[in-house]
Amino acid sequence: MELESGERRGYIIRRFKESDLDRVIYINRRCLPENYTPDFFLYHYREFPDGFLVAEIDGTVVGYIMTRIDRGGILPQPFSREFGKVKGHVISLAVMPHARRRGIAESLMREAIQNIRSRGVKEVYLEVRVTNNPAINLYRKLGFKVVNVLRRYYADGEDAYVMSLRMD
Ligand SMILES: CC(C)(COP(=O)(O)OP(=O)(O)OC[C@H]1O[C@@H](n2cnc3c(N)ncnc32)[C@H](O)[C@@H]1OP(=O)(O)O)[C@@H](O)C(=O)NCCC(=O)NCCS
Numbered sequence: 001m002e003l004e005s006g007e008r009r010g011y012i013i014r015r016f017k018e019s020d021l022d023r024v025i026y027i028n029r030r031c032l033p034e035n036y037t038p039d040f041f042l043y044h045y046r047e048f049p050d051g052f053l054v055a056e057i058d059g060t061v062v063g064y065i066m067t068r069i070d071r072g073g074i075l076p077q078p079f080s081r082e083f084g085k086v087k088g089h090v091i092s093l094a095v096m097p098h099a100r101r102r103g104i105a106e107s108l109m110r111e112a113i114q115n116i117r118s119r120g121v122k123e124v125y126l127e128v129r130v131t132n133n134p135a136i137n138l139y140r141k142l143g144f145k146v147v148n149v150l151r152r153y154y155a156d157g158e159d160a161y162v163m164s165l166r167m168d
Contacts, residue, residue: 034155055107064108070086072086087125130149
């Protein structure tokens with residue numbers, strides 16, 4: 001369904017392949033200050049292949065989304081209400097500037113959320129810079145709500161909103 005509507009608009013959404021790695025790293029560095037090692041990308045792909053998707057126009061990857069499924073944190077906090085909760089987590093999302101505003105990020109998000117949901121997970125969350133209005137608008141459009149503010153979350157000192165989508 002998503003795929004067809006994307007195809008009509010000139011792009012396809014498909015699962016990441018290891019041969020996409022260099023291009024995804026290029027897009028990440030071109031679009032975001034938060035950059036990761038090749039191993040970080042491959043680790044997430046191998047852990048949850050359906051959660052790592054790319055968008056392609058005429059055979060060229062122009063955007064990606066990388067997600068994971070968090071299982072209550074690496075360091076459990078037994079007294080936290082969040083302890084043990086399984087949640088989808090959007091780690092990184094970017095679309096090349098020339099390919100923006102045609103629904104690609106929205107399609108990547110919808111498909112990744114669907115794949116998270118098909119694992120029986122009932123909530124997806126993400127962090128976003130408080131000044132990143134394009135991304136905040138996208139997440140609100142999909143039903144995400146701000147549930148927390150993380151002060152000085154980013155390396156340059158900017159705050160993050162934590163936004164969450166519940167799918168009960
Ligand atoms: C945020 C980003 C991924 C959006 O990608 P995109 O493919 O252009 O987004 P879409 O075309 O799917 O837009 C879907 C919705 O997002 C919102 N949106 C997207 N770009 C927007 C902009 N420049 N200004 C305001 N709202 C915007 C709108 O609500 C839009 O819906 P609409 O077209 O019905 O108005 C892209 O701008 C990007 O890569 N930015 C740099 C990296 C980044 O910020 N990543 C997210 C980090 S949390």
